[in-house]
Amino acid sequence: MSKRKLSRQQRWRIEKIQAERARRAEQLDARDADRLAAGEYGPEQPGRVIAHFGRTLDVGPEGEGDAVRCHLRANLEGLVTGDRVIWRAARDGSGVVVARAERDNVLERPDARGQLKPVAANIDQILIVFAVEPAPHANLIDRYLVAAEATGIAPVLVLNKIDLLPEAGGELRELLGRYEALGYPVVATTTARADGLTALLARLDGRTSVFVGQSGVGKSSLIDRLLPDEELRIGALSKDSRKGTHTTTTARLYRLPASDGGELIDSPGIREFGLVHLDEQQVTEGFIEFRDHLGRCRFRDCRHRHEPGCALLAAVERGEIHPERFASYRRIVDTLDES
Structure with a gap:
């Protein structure tokens, strides 16, 4: 499909807008340089991008501490949630990001035009959630595994709602055994019991994780239990279709209070994970x-x-x-x- 040709006036308007954006970024960067020279910013320190909002982002300091709203130097583009950065705190409680550290990996997904766009970085594992209900199909699990393998990030299978399993485990246990034989870790979990997250929490300890999986498998319910102090909304599970809906809108990194150094990056752009960009x-x-x-x-x-x-x-x-x-x-x- 050929690209639509732009008129001279349309090209002029686009160039004018881009030039204005570049000018504003340069002015912002020049003001940063003046403030840095004047000693208004503290020393450089490492941090992690917690959430991204265009030219500003929230940065969490290394170790304990609240996130700080920072803006970017003009020469820094393409930062995403999970990036490790170098930043400097200002006297007014804000900050500026001055550099990005090298990434271990990056998770990408196609945008509306089919172009791959980074959505998160420095992830240790992708947790593929499926459930006893709606009943999972091996082909669907395989699709998620293939998509995960293409990222180079380790996949983990999470079977949710195990309180609905028959005592013997049935065909689902047999299916899981097939994946365990291939070397894939399998974690069983449920939100219906007080100890239902024990195995999952052990898997999350010390790692940065993302959850993926089809609608209705309980991803939002799991995240809500893992992050009890966060205002996460849970989509309703329809009794007719047995499918749920997610309502989170922004990629954000959360520190898991019940784990030892575990972190979770959550957004619909990550949860809806597919194969459309693979050959x-x-x-x-x-x-x-x-x-x-x-x-x-x-x-x-x-x-x-x-x-x-x-x-x-x-x-x-x-x-x-x-x-x-x-x-x-x-x-x-x-x-x-x-x-």
Whole structure:
């Protein structure tokens, strides 16, 4: 689809707006330099971006302390929640961010135009939440795992609402065993019991985490229990559709009071996590049990369908790849072809 051509007047207006924004940023930066030189700012110190609001952001000091509303130096762009920064406190209680530290990783999602946009940084684990009700499907879990693997951030499976499980565990326990055999951590939790978050809290200790998962699995309820002092709204679970809705609007980093140094980054842009930005090769590599077999097919352009000498098909026949996981992989790739 070709881009719409702009008229000369439209281009002039856009350039004028951009120039005005640049001028204001330069003036702000010049005032910062004057105030820094005058000693109005304290020494440089490390911090973490708690939330982002355009040219201003909340920065949490390292260790204990309340977040400080800071603005950015003009040469700093693209900061996101979770970024580690260097900042200086002002006498009036505000601050200025002067540098960004190197990122361990960044979590991105497509914007309305399909361009990848960073939404959070320096995350230790992605907690994929599913529940006894609505009943999870293996293909849906696989989709979230593939999306998580593409980020390079460790995924963890969280089974919520275990109070609804039958005593024997049923097919769901069997399904979880399949993922545990692949090396994925699995945590069981419920908000219906006082001790229902014990295993989850242990997993959150000392780590920065994000929750993802389909609507209705109880992400907001879990977060509400983990952050009892925060004003988090919980979407209603419809008795008819058994689906919930989230209402959080801004990516924000929370320090978990009941854990040892645990932090949580939450926003709808993170919770709604999909595969639309991935290609077939990335999906293939997202199935971790495939990796030892990739590159061993007879044909370089093998698509792992019916080609002779396909290393993945041979691994399925030998029992090294579970046939249901391979079938799930094929459904995901077929969906990419359709779109």
